[in-house]
Amino acid sequence: MTSFVREWLNLGFRWFHIFAGILWVGQTYYFTWLDHQFANLERAATGGVLGSSVWMVHSGGFYAVSKKQCLEVRPQLVRWFRWEALLTWLSGIVLLFLVYYFTGGLVDSDVADISRAMAIIIGLSFLGGGWLIYDLAARWLVDRPASIFALFAFIMTAAFSWALLHLLSGRAAYIHVGAIFGTIMTANVWLRILPAQRKMMAAAAAGTRFDRSLGAQAKLRSKHNTFMAVPVVFFMISNHFPVVTYGSTHNWAIQVFLVVLGWAAARLIRSA
Numbered sequence: 001m002t003s004f005v006r007e008w009l010n011l012g013f014r015w016f017h018i019f020a021g022i023l024w025v026g027q028t029y030y031f032t033w034l035d036h037q038f039a040n041l042e043r044a045a046t047g048g049v050l051g052s053s054v055w056m057v058h059s060g061g062f063y064a065v066s067k068k069q070c071l072e073v074r075p076q077l078v079r080w081f082r083w084e085a086l087l088t089w090l091s092g093i094v095l096l097f098l099v100y101y102f103t104g105g106l107v108d109s110d111v112a113d114i115s116r117a118m119a120i121i122i123g124l125s126f127l128g129g130g131w132l133i134y135d136l137a138a139r140w141l142v143d144r145p146a147s148i149f150a151l152f153a154f155i156m157t158a159a160f161s162w163a164l165l166h167l168l169s170g171r172a173a174y175i176h177v178g179a180i181f182g183t184i185m186t187a188n189v190w191l192r193i194l195p196a197q198r199k200m201m202a203a204a205a206a207g208t209r210f211d212r213s214l215g216a217q218a219k220l221r222s223k224h225n226t227f228m229a230v231p232v233v234f235f236m237i238s239n240h241f242p243v244v245t246y247g248s249t250h251n252w253a254i255q256v257f258l259v260v261l262g263w264a265a266a267r268l269i270r271s272a
Helices: 005-046 085-099 116-140 146-163 170-205 212-240 249-272
Strands: 054-057 061-066
Touching: 005 054, 005 061, 005 085, 005 212, 005 249, 054 085, 054 170, 085 116, 085 170, 116 146, 116 212, 146 170, 146 249, 212 249
Parallel strands: none
Antiparallel strands: 054 061
């Protein structure tokens, strides 16, 4: 592949990747905000203030959105949000190969004396292993206080960051932590959120009561995704700032700090 072709592929997939990510993250935070508004309505109702819809104004009209506990239309008329996540992840994986796996940017001999093939195996193993560890912890700690899972997430992120920065080049290590988050987010959508929603849809269409825990599980994974989204966006642009990020002598501490900063920002956005 010539550098000319690689450059055009890089541009095209990066453009697609960023726009797909905008659609995905925007929808995630919109529904998070909407759910927060319904929680406020429920609290207000207990105080005698009635309200069942969230009113908004946009473009040329007003929108009243209400939350339903039953399906009042045919399942075919329900709008699903799923392809944005998959397309963002797939285009990101293509970029990972174009920018790192097909070039020499993955390995730094001053960090670790390994071949590119071994570095690729390490990178892909971290993507898959990150999801497996996260998923096991999310299911095991589901009934524990949220602070326990937050502590686990911090330790897991710090450990993965430290390990990758001692195996791959600094730039590649940074983007792989972001790719781990992105893989977890996409797997949450397709392997945990959508299956639960399909069961809810099937039960509602049949006129039977669905397991409320299904909705709770899907909501929890969606909540986790909102916390990972802000750091992921940082990792998408980190390669433009080598001096203060992966090129710094404190690259590991900076990476962990910026992830925690992203989590704090996500918490503020969720409560806005």
